[in-house]
Amino acid sequence: MKWIGRLIAFVLVLVLVAGVSLFFLPADRIAKLAADQLRVATGRDVTISGDVSMTLWPVLGVSLGELEVGNADWSEQGPMLSAKNAAIGVDLMAYITNREIRITNIEATSPTIRLDARTDGRASWVFTDASGDAQIETETAPDRAPQAVSIQRLEITDATLVYDAEGSDLVSYAGVDLSLDWPERLGPATIDATLRPAGSDVQVAATIGGFAGFITGQVQTLEAVITAGGGRAALNGRASTAGDVAGRLTLDIPSTDAFFAALALPQPGLPAKLGQAMSVSTDLTLTADRRLSLRDLTADLGGNALTGAADINLNGTPQVNAQLNAGALDLSDVTGSGETGDGGTPSAGSGWPTDRIDASGLAAFNGEIALTAATIDLGQFKLGQTRTLLRNDRSRMVFELREVQAYEGTLSGEFVINNRSGLSVGGKMFARSLSMQDVLRDAAGIERLTGQADAEMSFLGSGNTVDAIMKSLSGDGAITFGKGTIIGIDLDRLMRSGQVGGGTTVFDSLAATWDIDGGVLRNNDLLLSLANYEARGAGLVGLGNQTSDYTFTPVALRANEGTGIAIPVRIRGPWASPSILPDLEAAIDLNLDKEVEAAKEQAREAVRSKVAEELNIVDEGQDLEDAAKQKLEDEVKKGLRSLFD
Numbered sequence: 327m328k329w330i331g332r333l334i335a336f337v338l339v340l341v342l343v344a345g346v347s348l349f350f351l352p353a354d355r356i357a358k359l360a361a362d363q364l365r366v367a368t369g370r371d372v373t374i375s376g377d378v379s380m381t382l383w384p385v386l387g388v389s390l391g392e393l394e395v396g397n398a399d400w401s402e403q404g405p406m407l408s409a410k411n412a413a414i415g416v417d418l419m420a421y422i423t424n425r426e427i428r429i430t431n432i433e434a435t436s437p438t439i440r441l442d443a444r445t446d447g448r449a450s451w452v453f454t455d456a457s458g459d460a461q462i463e464t465e466t467a468p469d470r471a472p473q474a475v476s477i478q479r480l481e482i483t484d485a486t487l488v489y490d491a492e493g494s495d496l497v498s499y500a501g502v503d504l505s506l507d508w509p510e511r512l513g514p515a516t517i518d519a520t521l522r523p524a525g526s527d528v529q530v531a532a533t534i535g536g537f538a539g540f541i542t543g544q545v546q547t548l549e550a551v552i553t554a555g556g557g558r559a560a561l562n563g564r565a566s567t568a569g570d571v572a573g574r575l576t577l578d579i580p581s582t583d584a585f586f587a588a589l590a591l592p593q594p595g596l597p598a599k600l601g602q603a604m605s606v607s608t609d610l611t612l613t614a615d616r617r618l619s620l621r622d623l624t625a626d627l628g629g630n631a632l633t634g635a636a637d638i639n640l641n642g643t644p645q646v647n648a649q650l651n652a653g654a655l656d657l658s659d660v661t662g663s664g665e666t667g668d669g670g671t672p673s674a675g676s677g678w679p680t681d682r683i684d685a686s687g688l689a690a691f692n693g694e695i696a697l698t699a700a701t702i703d704l705g706q707f708k709l710g711q712t713r714t715l716l717r718n719d720r721s722r723m724v725f726e727l728r729e730v731q732a733y734e735g736t737l738s739g740e741f742v743i744n745n746r747s748g749l750s751v752g753g754k755m756f757a758r759s760l761s762m763q764d765v766l767r768d769a770a771g772i773e774r775l776t777g778q779a780d781a782e783m784s785f786l787g788s789g790n791t792v793d794a795i796m797k798s799l800s801g802d803g804a805i806t807f808g809k810g811t812i813i814g815i816d817l818d819r820l821m822r823s824g825q826v827g828g829g830t831t832v833f834d835s836l837a838a839t840w841d842i843d844g845g846v847l848r849n850n851d852l853l854l855s856l857a858n859y860e861a862r863g864a865g866l867v868g869l870g871n872q873t874s875d876y877t878f879t880p881v882a883l884r885a886n887e888g889t890g891i892a893i894p895v896r897i898r899g900p901w902a903s904p905s906i907l908p909d910l911e912a913a914i915d916l917n918l919d920k921e922v923e924a925a926k927e928q929a930r931e932a933v934r935s936k937v938a939e940e941l942n943i944v945d946e947g948q949d950l951e952d953a954a955k956q957k958l959e960d961e962v963k964k965g966l967r968s969l970f971d
Contacts, residue, residue: 364395364414364429364477370406371396389413393434398450401442403490406450409437431479439482439502443491443569445616445641452543452567480506487521493642499523499590508537514547515540523590528554534565543568555588556580561610569614577606595684597659599629616640630655638693646693646718658705677872678793685745688721706768708732721745727755735759735778751795752786762807770872770901777810777836785842797845797870807836815895815906831856838863845870858882865897872901 361372376391393412394405415431442450485502501522508515515537519530534540535547548565551558557580563573579585580603583593596602608623618638625632636648695716702709710731717724722744730737739755759778766772783803787795812831838852845868852863865876879894899905 364432368395370398376410393437397440397442398448398452400444400448401440401450403440403442403450403488405438405440407434407437407439409434411435412437429477431481432477433481434483434485436484436486437482438486438488440488441490443489445492449567449569452541477506478508480504480508511538512536524588526555526588528552528588540565540567545570548573555584555586557582557585557588563610566614569612569616571610571612573610575606575608575610577604579604594687599627599656599659601627603628638691643689644691644693646691646695648693648695650695650697652697652699654701654703655699656703658703678791678796678870680791680793682790683749683792685721685743685749688718688723688743688745692719693717708768709737725753732760733764734761748788749790749795750786750788752784752801754784755782757781762810772901774813774815775810776813777807777833779805779807779810779836781805787845793870799842799845799869801842802840803842804839805837807833809834810836842869849876852878854878854880874898874901874904 361374365372371394373394373396374390374392377389379389390412391410393407393409393414395407397403397406412432412434414429415433417430440450482502482504485504487499487502489497489499491497499521503520505518506515507517514533514535517530517532517534521528521530530550530552532548532550536544537546540546543566545564545566547563548571549560549562551560558578560576561571561573563571565571565573582596582601582604586593594601605626606624608625609621611619611621616639618636618640620636620638623632623634623636630652632650632652634648634650636646636650638647639645695718697712697714697716699712700710702712711729712727712731713729715726715728717726722742725741725743727738727740736758737755737760739753741753741755742751744750744752758780760781761776762779763773763776766775781803783801785799785801785803787799789795789798810833812833815829815831834855834857836852836854838849840847840849842848847867847869848865849867850864852861854861854863859880859882861878861880863876863878865874867874867876874897876897877894878897895906897904897906
C-alpha cells in the first residue's frame with residue numbers, strides 16, 4: 327500500500343508545482359499562446375490588446391481588453407469579430423500534463439461580427455486553414471508535433487451582426503446572443519442564437535455534424551429550426567458554409583406578416599387563402615450560386631392547397647419556373663370582387679368595389695407557372711376544370727387560358743394584368759356554348775336571359791380600383807345564341823294586347839355585336855328571331871355605372887295580313903331595378919311611318935297608271951322612264967321627217 331501513498335503524494339506535488347507555476351506564468355504569455363491557438367483554428371489574424379489579466383476559476387484563462395479576429399483577405403468589411411471585452415479559457419489538465427494551451431471557451435460581450443458573402447460562392451466565415459493538420463507554432467514548443475485544435479464553447483452576448491451579401495442590401499442586427507457547444511473536435515456542434523431584429527426574439531437552433539469539416543466548407547448533416555413571430559421553419563438535411571443546402575423543409579406559419587415582421591423584413595401582405603397563413607413541406611436543394619429547386623411540394627396556403635415542383639433563380643429578381651396542381655382554388659380575395667363586409671357579393675346596381683387594388687406583388691418575380699385546378703373561384707366568376715399558363719415579366723402578368731370549363735361551356739384566350747406604369751387589365755376571350763343566365767347572374771345579377779351562346783370579345787381597362795377599371799373599359803365583341811328565353815316579358819302578349827307584365831318569351835336565335843368606350847357598351851344590330859315575331863335592338867349599357875338605356879323593337883310578322891305591327895320596348899335605369907315599358911310614342915311614329923309609306927306607294931301607283939295611260943303604254947312591266955324616253959324619241963323623229971317632206 328506504500329506505493330499507492332507515494333503515487334498520491336507525487337500527484338499532489340505535481341499539482342502543487344503546476345498550480346504554483348501558474349502564478350509565475352505571465353498573463354500576456356497565456357494570451358499570446360491562446361491567440362496562436364485561435365489563429366491556427368481560424369486561419370485568420372488574431373490581435374489581442376489592452377489590459378490582460380489571468381483567471382483561475384471557473385476555468386484557467388485570460389480576460390482581454392480588446393480582441394480582433396481578421397476577416398477574409400478579399401472582404402472590405404473590417405475585422406470579422408471585434409470585441410472590447412472578451413475572455414479566453416484554456417484546458418488546465420492539458421497545461422499540467424503537456425504544457426499545452428488548448429482553448430476551451432471564448433466569451434465576448436457586445437462584440438461586432440461581420441459576415442461577407444459574394445455571388446461567386448466566397449464566404450468570409452469559411453475557415454480554410456482549420457483542419458486536423460494545423461500546427462501550433464510557439465516559442466516554447468518549436469519542435470512539437472502537430473496538434474489538433476478546437477473551440478469547445480463559444481458564447482457571445484449582445485452582439486451586433488452585420489451581413490453583407492453581394493447584390494443585396496446590407497443587413498444589420500443588434501442584440502444578438504449566440505452560443506456554440508463543440509465538445510469533440512471531430513463530433514457535432516450545437517448552435518443556439520437569439521436575434522432581435524425588430525425587438526421580438528427570433529430563436530435559431532441548429533445541430534451540425536462534423537463541425538470541423540463544416541467550417542472548412544465541407545457538406546455536413548444539418549438540423550435547424552427558426553422560430554419567429556409565432557411561426558416555425560425547420561430543415562433536416564445537409565449543408566455547407568459555401569451556401570449549398572439540401573433536405574426536407576417544413577414551414578408552419580400562422581401569420582406570414584408576423585413572421586416577416588419579426589425578421590425585420592417587409593411584410594408581404596398576402597391575401598387570405600393565398601399565404602396569409604401557410605403550412606408547407608418540400609424537398610429543397612439550394613446551390614452556392616443561389617439556384618433553388620423544390621420537389622415533392624405540398625402547400626396549404628390557408629385555404630388553398632397546392633402540390634407540384636419549382637425551380638427558382640434567386641439572383642436579383644427571382645426567376646421562377648413552376649408546375650402546380652390545385653383542387654378547388656379560391657382567388658376571390660385577389661380579384662377584389664369576393665365577399666363584402668356583410669358576407670354577400672356586390673349586387674347589381676350597388677356599384678363596383680372602390681377599394682384600392684395593390685398590384686405591387688407583380689414585381690416580386692419573373693417567369694412562368696403552369697397551373698391546373700379542378701375549380702377556380704374568381705369572386706364574381708366561377709370556373710371549372712382549368713389548365714392555364716401564367717407568365718410574368720417585369721410586373722406584366724399574362725394568364726393564358728389553355729383549357730377552361732365554365733358555365734356549361736368552354737373558354738380560351740388570355741387575360742393580362744399590367745402594373746408597369748399604373749394598373750391596367752385587358753385580354754381577348756373566346757367562349758363556346760356558355761350558359762348566359764349563369765354568366766350574367768355572376769357578372770351583373772341579371773337572370774332574365776337564358777340560352778347557350780358563342781361569344782368573343784376584347785377589352786382593356788385601367789385604374790387602381792374595380793370601379794375605375796369598369797368605367798374606363800374599351801373594346802369590342804360579338805355574340806350568337808341558339809334557342810333561349812327572356813324571363814319577365816311576354817312579347818306575344820305585348821304584341822296581341824299591348825300589355826306588359828310577367829311571362830317568358832321564347833326565341834329561336836339572337837345575335838349582336840358591340841363596341842365599348844369609356845365603360846359604355848353600344849350596340850345597334852341586335853336581332854332576335856321568334857316564331858311569329860322578330861325584334862331588333864339598339865342602345866347603351868353602362869358597364870361602369872351599372873345602368874341601361876336600351877330599346878327592343880318587336881315586330882309581329884303575321885299580324886294585319888302580314889303587314890306587321892311594331893311596338894318598341896325601352897329598358898332603362900339601374901341594373902338592380904330597370905323599368906321595362908313600351909315606348910308608345912316611338913310605336914306610333916314607327917307604325918305611322920309605315921302607313922305614310924304605304925300611302926305614298928298608293929299615290930305612286932295612281933300616278934303611274936295615269937302616265938301610262940297618257941303614254942299609251944300597253945306593257946305593264948315597262949319602266950315609265952324608259953317609256954317616256956321612247957315616246958319623246960318617236961315624236962322628235964316625226965318632227966324631223968316633216969321638215970324634209
